[in-house]
Amino acid sequence: GGAGMSYGGVFAGLLEQYGQTVEVCRGEEAVGIACRAFVQPVLEKREQMVPTPLGQVRQDRWLYLGDPAVPLELAEDGYIRWQGREYEVLSAQPVYLGGAVQHWWGLLRQREAELV
Secondary structure, eight states: OOOOOOHHHHHHHHHHHHOEEEEEEOTTOSSOEEEEEEEEEOOOSSOOEEEETTEEEEOOEEEEEEOTTSOGGGGTTSEEEETTEEEEEEEEEEEEETTEEEEEEEEEEEOOOOOO
16 A cells, blocks of 8 residues: 555545635635635634724634645735625735645634625
């Protein structure tokens, strides 16, 4: 037998099987690059409550682990679309393993609904 799948191969397989489809949108473009990613809420001990004119609003953060082939940096001046909602990218960086990008790590925040 060989060495088996690399961790990268395993991660890619998990993404393919369990990942959700997201769109990485540059700037304000309506259609972005579709790829697969894991998006999950960041659970913190304290409630992230932020005072706004409308009272206390929860500022939930979301962790993004996504396709190594689609740089999350593209969305730093744009947004991620996931499950019909838009998320701004607070932070994005590639995670390397053995000199290759293993996946993209990001921190997202749901965009406020535009007040029309």
